Amino acid sequence: MVAKEATGRAKPGRAPAPPGRRGRPRQAEVARLAGVSQATVSLVLSGRDLATGRPISAETRGKVLDAARSLGYVPDPAASRLAAARNNLLGVFSFTATFPTDVRHSYYPFLVGVEQEAAAQGYDLVLFTGSSSGGAGASGAGALNRVRLADGCLFLGRHAPADELRRLVADDFPVVHVGRPDDAEGLAWVGADYVSASREVVTTLAGLGHRRVVLVREDDEAPASTDRERGFLDGLSASGLPAGPDAVFRSGDLRRDLTADRVSAWLAEGVTAFVAEETDTGTAWRALRAAVDAAGLDCPGRVSLALLGSPPADLADEPAPMGFDIPRPTLGAEAVRLLAARVAGEPARGTLVACAFRPGTTAAPPAGP
Amino acid sequence: MVAKEATGRAKPGRAPAPPGRRGRPRQAEVARLAGVSQATVSLVLSGRDLATGRPISAETRGKVLDAARSLGYVPDPAASRLAAARNNLLGVFSFTATFPTDVRHSYYPFLVGVEQEAAAQGYDLVLFTGSSSGGAGASGAGALNRVRLADGCLFLGRHAPADELRRLVADDFPVVHVGRPDDAEGLAWVGADYVSASREVVTTLAGLGHRRVVLVREDDEAPASTDRERGFLDGLSASGLPAGPDAVFRSGDLRRDLTADRVSAWLAEGVTAFVAEETDTGTAWRALRAAVDAAGLDCPGRVSLALLGSPPADLADEPAPMGFDIPRPTLGAEAVRLLAARVAGEPARGTLVACAFRPGTTAAPPAGP
């Protein structure tokens, strides 16, 4: 029967019992007590017998269950996961440092959705911090490799090192980027639908009676900016309003260029509403408000204002501007759903999540002439 | 050399490559690439060669390290742990559901500290989702077991299933509870020092000239409540003020019992300041404010008020009450520090974290007679 005592070697490999494992009973002990084999214990306890048409007699089941209960058996997750070749872990990698307050405002609401959906899908979360030299890997090159310990990973933040990310994607490691990337080559992503949301803001203004609206934006080319502009222009067209180049005011230094005089001039030309893009610093919105205030204009009595996004945290007390909010929890949940699909083998794709329109109190029908 | 093809059996046990592991390189592959054995790879990567006086030549080290880097190797946490080692993962298990807004306010600030300190100590975090049917285990019995995958785990929330937690502790699994538990039997914990903070509030009031102060509290026996009362009474004694039983007003229904008349009566007796305990709902503070308002008393002109904690989120706009804030990030960081120590083998202990005194605008010297 047994026949391999060929080598008379001793037995190496015996490791000292690690903490947390001490007197814990194993399946083998349950098996001995129940008078069956370890394999049977595994089958019964995992319920795999019923599922896979591999019936175990009720009597045996009972004996095993009793034995397990009386010994207080609990499965070792490490062993389970090792044997099952999957660890039920989803990574969340954030490039932005954790400290800045402005990030926390977007990161944690997002995390709420991630957490909820991950739990629903049966995954636990591993948080990788881009800053600091966390975990095994340093922060330099190869830092992203840490995430391979999970079954898949979410990436947040604009400053993702493209090459390293590409490497992961090339290795077929399931990855989902949060925020539409510049170059979505084979990369799965979820993003907010700025185009539709911006369009809705504009059509709503048009519905209030505004015939000339101006968009105020910074001078960059981020997808987030161009999407908003596109939505803005779409909205104008859809409302039958002129969507020419003078409907957009673009400047690299809004604080300097967006003056009270400029605003007054627009009013004289028939402009009755202004729309600011959202940026992480809220520059456009601040400049717009400042200029309108300086011009002594009442809002929404004299001019209507809207913000294509949420106001910066420090302006949370002021009256809510018309605009839209990014449903961060939803975004997080959608990201997890997509990632789970990737892990399950589905191909990469991009997904847009609708934003929530916010009526606010800064818009009203235009004043009479 | 080889000699055990004795049994002509086929090879069972081969699991089909499941999703989620795909191209993840293993030590064996690194070994092949480097032209050494898997054991050598393990020795080099774990740095165990230097530590245990088992030197590996610099040349071999280099080859292994290069191979590992180029393959993007990361150890499998489950395998590491199974083989009696660490995986540089710390768990965070929260019992309270994550959704309720009131929880987010305390959970995420705490997480900020945890994250930062974990990164500093070289750990990554695993978020075990307590709510919902998370991870491998259901939410029922044995749900806590998932945490054994990590090297240790933080537990948040009051509703920790004592028996399961006890089991982990009994198995010598490193655990740190956040919040002083009712029964700290062998359990490591971190908590806020309500006693000292409450005392400071009282002595500050006394320093302003108040000679009679009343504490308003609900009728329960949570450590958080009794600690505050103790600190309150300590503060009175330390200031040479009467700390008799009539210095504490205790009621199961403050909204009903704490009336304007009652407050007026206290004033007539010479009371010039009131202190409310903090609860999750802010009941005591709300009731106190309502009564003072109803009595038409100016604060801090006529009476001084203080809150032994932070005001509830919905009252964040109102003037800040004198009191103290729980330094949640610090608490989180301290929890991680303690957990890391436990993982390293140090014995369990409890730790108190000092709260930050908040002057606020609701306290002033007592009005003249």
Next chain:
DNA sequence: CGGTCGCGTTAATGCGCATTACCTAATGCG
């Protein structure tokens, strides 16, 4: 110049569980 170290490396082994090939007995079927 044979024997011994010392050093570097490898082969073998097990952690606890899941999986599956195979085995035995009881039963069905023509």
Next chain:
DNA sequence: CGCATTAGGTAATGCGCATTAACGCGACCG
């Protein structure tokens, strides 16, 4: 009654890593 099934269970195997006895090979000693 002989053979094919089915039911019920077991033995063997491997997941990926850490550990350690043993091995090979020069250097060094006597």
